Amino acid sequence: MQIFIVLAIPILLAIYALVDNSAKRIGITNALGYALMLFFSVTLFADRHIGTSHISFFDFIYLDALSVFFIFVISIIAFAAALYSISYICSDLQSALITQKKAKLYYLFFNLFCFSMFLVPSVNNLGMMWVAIEMTTLISAFLVGFYNTKLSVEAAWKYIVICSLGIIFALLGTILFSYAYSVLGESKSLNWTELYFAATRLDKNIIKVAFIFIMVGYGTKAGLAPMHTWLPDAHSQAVSPASALLSGVLLKTALYGILRFSIILNKSVGPEFVSHLFILFGMMSIAVAAGFVLVQKDLKRLLAYSSIEHIGIISVGLGLGGVFGLFGALMHIFNHAAAKAMMFFGAGNIVKAYKEHNMNSIRGVAKIMPFTGVMTLIGLFALSGFPPLAIFLSEISIAIAAFSHASYILGIVFLALLAIVFSAMIRDFSKMIFGNVPSGMKKVHEPFGVKSAMLLLFLQIALFSFFLPWIFKDNFWAAIKLLQGA
Amino acid sequence: MQIFTLFAIFLSVCLMAIAKRTQALVIAFRIQSFFLFLMTLLLAIEDGNIDLYIIAGLLLVLKVVAIPIFLLRISKRLKASENIGLFINSQLSLIALLVIMYISWYFSKMIFAYDGAAQIAMIAASLTTALCGVFIMIFRMTALTQIIGLLAVENGLFLLASTVSGGMPFIVEIAVFFDVFVSVIIMGIFVYRINKLFTHIDVDKLTLLKG
Numbered sequence: 001m002q003i004f005i006v007l008a009i010p011i012l013l014a015i016y017a018l019v020d021n022s023a024k025r026i027g028i029t030n031a032l033g034y035a036l037m038l039f040f041s042v043t044l045f046a047d048r049h050i051g052t053s054h055i056s057f058f059d060f061i062y063l064d065a066l067s068v069f070f071i072f073v074i075s076i077i078a079f080a081a082a083l084y085s086i087s088y089i090c091s092d093l094q095s096a097l098i099t100q101k102k103a104k105l106y107y108l109f110f111n112l113f114c115f116s117m118f119l120v121p122s123v124n125n126l127g128m129m130w131v132a133i134e135m136t137t138l139i140s141a142f143l144v145g146f147y148n149t150k151l152s153v154e155a156a157w158k159y160i161v162i163c164s165l166g167i168i169f170a171l172l173g174t175i176l177f178s179y180a181y182s183v184l185g186e187s188k189s190l191n192w193t194e195l196y197f198a199a200t201r202l203d204k205n206i207i208k209v210a211f212i213f214i215m216v217g218y219g220t221k222a223g224l225a226p227m228h229t230w231l232p233d234a235h236s237q238a239v240s241p242a243s244a245l246l247s248g249v250l251l252k253t254a255l256y257g258i259l260r261f262s263i264i265l266n267k268s269v270g271p272e273f274v275s276h277l278f279i280l281f282g283m284m285s286i287a288v289a290a291g292f293v294l295v296q297k298d299l300k301r302l303l304a305y306s307s308i309e310h311i312g313i314i315s316v317g318l319g320l321g322g323v324f325g326l327f328g329a330l331m332h333i334f335n336h337a338a339a340k341a342m343m344f345f346g347a348g349n350i351v352k353a354y355k356e357h358n359m360n361s362i363r364g365v366a367k368i369m370p371f372t373g374v375m376t377l378i379g380l381f382a383l384s385g386f387p388p389l390a391i392f393l394s395e396i397s398i399a400i401a402a403f404s405h406a407s408y409i410l411g412i413v414f415l416a417l418l419a420i421v422f423s424a425m426i427r428d429f430s431k432m433i434f435g436n437v438p439s440g441m442k443k444v445h446e447p448f449g450v451k452s453a454m455l456l457l458f459l460q461i462a463l464f465s466f467f468l469p470w471i472f473k474d475n476f477w478a479a480i481k482l483l484q485g486a
Numbered sequence: 487m488q489i490f491t492l493f494a495i496f497l498s499v500c501l502m503a504i505a506k507r508t509q510a511l512v513i514a515f516r517i518q519s520f521f522l523f524l525m526t527l528l529l530a531i532e533d534g535n536i537d538l539y540i541i542a543g544l545l546l547v548l549k550v551v552a553i554p555i556f557l558l559r560i561s562k563r564l565k566a567s568e569n570i571g572l573f574i575n576s577q578l579s580l581i582a583l584l585v586i587m588y589i590s591w592y593f594s595k596m597i598f599a600y601d602g603a604a605q606i607a608m609i610a611a612s613l614t615t616a617l618c619g620v621f622i623m624i625f626r627m628t629a630l631t632q633i634i635g636l637l638a639v640e641n642g643l644f645l646l647a648s649t650v651s652g653g654m655p656f657i658v659e660i661a662v663f664f665d666v667f668v669s670v671i672i673m674g675i676f677v678y679r680i681n682k683l684f685t686h687i688d689v690d691k692l693t694l695l696k697g
Contacts, residue, residue, distance in 0.1 A: 127658030131665050138665075138672050145676065153679050154692045160673060161632050161689075165623060168639050171662075172616070175647045175654065176597075182651040183599070190655055209597055233695045292697065301697065 002040045002047075003061055003122055006071065009037045010115035017107035023093055023100060026107045027086035031449070034079040034114075041075040044068050045472060059191055062124030065478035070121040070256050073334050076460065077248040077341050078114045080453045081241040084345050085110065087447035088241055091352065097147070106146065106239065113139045113245065120253040126174050126260065127190045130167070133221060133257055136250055137163045143242035144234045155230075155237035162230040166220025170257065173213030177261070180206040192260055199267040199485075207265060208273060214261045215277050221254035223311050224281040225288040232292070235304035236357070240348025243300065244341035247307040252333050255314065259483065262318075266485030271321055278319030283413065285312030290420045298357045299347050302428060303340065306383060309421055310336040316414060317398040318483070320405060326480045328397030331469065335390040338460040339382040345454050346376035350432070353444045359428050364437035371446050373433050375454045380429045382461045384422040390465035487528055489604065492611050494521040495645070499611075499618045502638060503583045504576040507568055508561040511622075511634050512554050518615070518641055519549035526648065537656045544663050553637065553670050560674055561630055564681045571688060573625040583618060590614045598650065608649045616642025627690040629677045633670060640666055 013033045017026050045068045063071075089106055092098045098106075116135040123129050137160060145156030174190065180202045181195055182188050189195075195202075220227035235243050262274045289309035296302040310332065317329030349372040354362050366373030382389040395418065402411035469476050498518035505511040523545040530538035561568075574582065590613035594606050619638030622631055640662075647654050654662070681687050 125655065125658060127654050128661060131658070131661040134665050134669070138669050141672060141676070145679065148679065148683075150683050151694055153676065153683055154694055157629065157676050157680060157689070157692065158695075160669075160676065161623070161636070164636055164669060165620070165639070168616075168636070168643065171643055172646070175643060175650065178647070178654060179598070179650040188651055188653070188655060190658060203599075206597060232697075237695075296697065298697075 002044045003063060003071075005040050006037055006044065006075070007115065007118055007122065009033050009040075010111040010118065014108050014111035014115070017104055017111060021100070021104075023089055023103035023107075024086065026104065027082075027089060027449075030107060030111070031079070031082045031086060034075065034082040038075045038079045041068075041072050045072045045475060059124055059193075060128075061122050062191075062193060063122060064482060065475050066259065066482050067121035067256075069330065069475065069479055070252065070333075071118060073252065073337050074114070074117050074121075074249045077245060077337050078117075080341055080345075080456050081244050082110070083449050083453035083456065084244070084348070085241045086449040088239070088348060088352075088450070091447075102146075106143070109139055109142045110242070113143060113242070117245075117249060117253050121256055124191050124193060126177065126192055126195070129192075129257060129260065130171055130174055133170075133218070133254060134164070134167055136253065137167065137221065140238075140242065140246060140250065144238045144246075146239045146242070147237075152237040155233035159230045159234035162227075163221050166227055167217050169213045169220075170217025173210040173217060173261070176206055176210035176213065177202075177264075180210065192264075195264055196267065199264045202264075202268055204269045207268060211261055211265050211274065212277070215258060215281065218254045218257040219281055222251050222258065223254075223285070223308050224315065225285040225308060225312070228285065228288065228308050231308060232301045232304040235307065236298060236300035240344055240351070243303075243348070244344040247304065247344060248337040248341040251307060251311050252314075252337065255311065255333075259318070263482060263485055266483070271485070275319040275321055278315045279410070280319075282312045282315030282317075282319055283410070285309065285315065286414070286417045286421075287312075290417045290424075293421050293424045296424075296428070297359055299351065299359050299362065299432070300344075300357060302359070302425070303343055303347055306343075306421065306425065307336075307340060309417075310340070310383075313395065313398060313414075313418075316410075317394075317401065320398065320401040320407070321484065322401050322405065323480060324397050324404065325401035326483050327469070327476065328394045328401060330476065330479060331397070331465065332391065332394035334468065335382075335394050335461065335465050338457045338465065339379055339389075339391055342375065342379040342454055342457040342461070343383055345450065345457070346372050346379055349444075349446065349450060350376070354438075354441075359432055361438070362432045363435035364441070365433045367437050367443075368441055369444050369446055371451055371454075375458060376429065377433055378458060379454075379461070380425060384425050385418065390461050393466070488525065488608075491521045491525040491528070492608060495525075495611055495615060499615050499638075500580065500583065502622060502634075503579045503618060506570065506572065506576065508570055508628070508630050509558060511570060511626075511631060512557045512561070515557075515634050515637060515641075516550055516554040518638065519545060519554075522641055522645060523550055525645075529648070537659075538653070541653070541656075541659055541663075544660070548663060548667055549637070549641070553667070556670065556674060557630065557634065560677055564630075564677070564687060570626045570628050570631045571690075573627060573690075579621070579625070582621060583614075586617045586621065587614050590617060605649070609646060612642045612645035612649060614642070615639075615645060618642075627688055629673075629680055629687040629689055632689060633673050633677070636673075637666070637670065 119132040501514035594609035623635030
């Protein structure tokens with residue numbers, strides 16, 4: 001039942017954004033709405049105990065351990081982004097960057113975007129899932145091109161064209177799956193549950209070809225190299241809270257699309273085929289990202305490339321499989337979402353204060369904005385996998401998976417690339433956070449909404465992500481079992 | 487009759503590949519969609535299935551009437567968009583199309599287990615349509631042609647779905663139609679924005695973002 005509330009809240013908030021006229025009031029209502037949503041998604045998460053338990057209403061909605069996990073991650077980041085948006089949009093209004101009408105449109109698109117993201121993990125029909133993922137592209141294009149400058153419109157156009165073209169290959173893959181099912185002589189259906197139960201009878205060659213299309217198609221949306229070219233543009237030009245949503249969770253919803261198909265393949269043709277593809281694309285993404293992070297000048301683009309790296313890490317974890325690999329990948333999905341959202345909030349504050357994306361002219365953040373400086377530093381350590389923080393746990397778990405599978409070369413290359421990204425990020429950010437304040441810069445006021453959003457995410461990275469696997473132990477086990485195709 | 491519509495679709499693909507102006511491309515797309523509609527209507531009459539009638543109606547309303555009118559209006563308003571900047575000229579495009587056809591034919595023989603040549607030809611035609619759309623998106627570098635290319639890919643996949651598995655489930659088909667319609671409108675809005683900010687819609691000249 002909660003799933004209907006979860007899906008209804010963004011729609012209601014979108015309608016409210018059209019009715020009300022005060023941007024501040026809309027923002028606060030938004031944040032309250034997403035707090036409620038977070039509550040319901042946690043109850044949803046706590047509800048699913050055993051792997052077999054699922055509910056489906058007229059076969060349309062289907063929830064299992066994996067999908068409630070994704071819903072949970074999306075709702076945390078959505079709540080943080082809603083909190084952060086309040087003061088971000090208000091200050092944009094004050095500096096006359098946007099009009100009141102534009103602020104209302106922002107909240108409208110924000111909510112529709114969240115709705116489409118929540119729809120992806122909750123539908124049963126794979127065709128509807130495709131539609132939902134395509135909707136996320138179409139709606140978020142407005143958030144990318146929001147400021148209507150040359151740069152942002154160019155980024156939005158590239159985003160919409162490359163992602164639509166990429167995702168159409170996923171539709172081709174979906175059609176091939178439906179063909180493989182229809183030759184079994186049963187009534188036509190694209191419901192995941194039915195395909196899953198028929199998995200062992202599906203023609204192996206057809207679904208292998210289909211899965212390659214799915215991987216390329218949804219992989220484009222997930223930002224896997226070499227289809228990642230739209231990602232740095234779109235993520236760097238979007239409104240900062242939307243960047244956090246794009247990097248933190250949108251990429252993962254596309255990955256969820258791949259996972260749904262990979263479960264069917266694991267059951268049908270065995271894990272090898274899928275795992276090789278995941279490792280191939282994953283390692284390519286990490287390598288490409290490492291190269292670009294080293295030479296990056298633009299703050300938000302740096303974070304975007306880091307997202308490509310982390311999606312690569314998650315793919316490698318999924319590809320390696322086993323308890324360590326899958327546990328690491330699932331935890332990394334959560335940890336990266338929280339850490340990356342926090343970094344984008346920090347970057348949003350920095351860009352707002354300095355009116356500059358170029359990292360060479362940003363210096364002394366810690367003196368101008370003490371809170372943002374400290375939080376960005378912690379976020380940086382979290383993001384690059386520094387030991388006491390949560391991402392370390394998931395990365396080391398994936399590395400253990402590599403070594404325990406006796407893929408030593410893979411493990412060593414993986415760790416070496418992570419070290420490169422780590423050092424490059426520390427180099428860039430330490431200059432920005434410390435360093436001498438440029439002349440003429442004054443201390444900047446940091447509003448409560450921004451602080452609370454960053455604190456929330458800090459708690460996620462520092463505390464909650466350690467306890468999460470223990471609190472929801474059964475759920476994690478169920479998700480891992482499901483991913484193994486058992 | 488089915489073979490006739492098939493040839494007509496092939497013809498429309500060739501028309502798309504050699505079109506030099508935006509209007510011609512839109513009209514080729516309209517012809518393609520019309521024959522898709524005709525084919526779906528024939529299937530519906532044969533089958534007596536109410537769902538297929540609805541889908542055929544949607545094809546007629548959206549892809550034959552609404553979307554082409556919308557695209558033609560945009561291209562009329564943006565006078566700069568008369569020529570579609572061929573990266574590869576018409577003759578070479580036709581040769582490329584030949585290669586695409588052979589690849590599609592080979593692929594469909596490899597994957598699909600049908601005996602009848604007509605079935606394989608249908609699948610090859612649908613893949614050709616889709617790949618030709620991709621070709622147009624890559625080698626015709628204006629924003630409008632990219633929209634039309636995307637629509638052609640979508641047409642091809644629609645044909646593929648209705649050939650191999652008797653169409654996707656009804657609700658999915660409707661949702662995909664809705665999705666295509668929304669995406670054309672949203673992309674249209676962005677074409678206007680690009681034209682306003684850059685005073686042209688040549689995508690290959692959008693090179694501000696690098697690295």
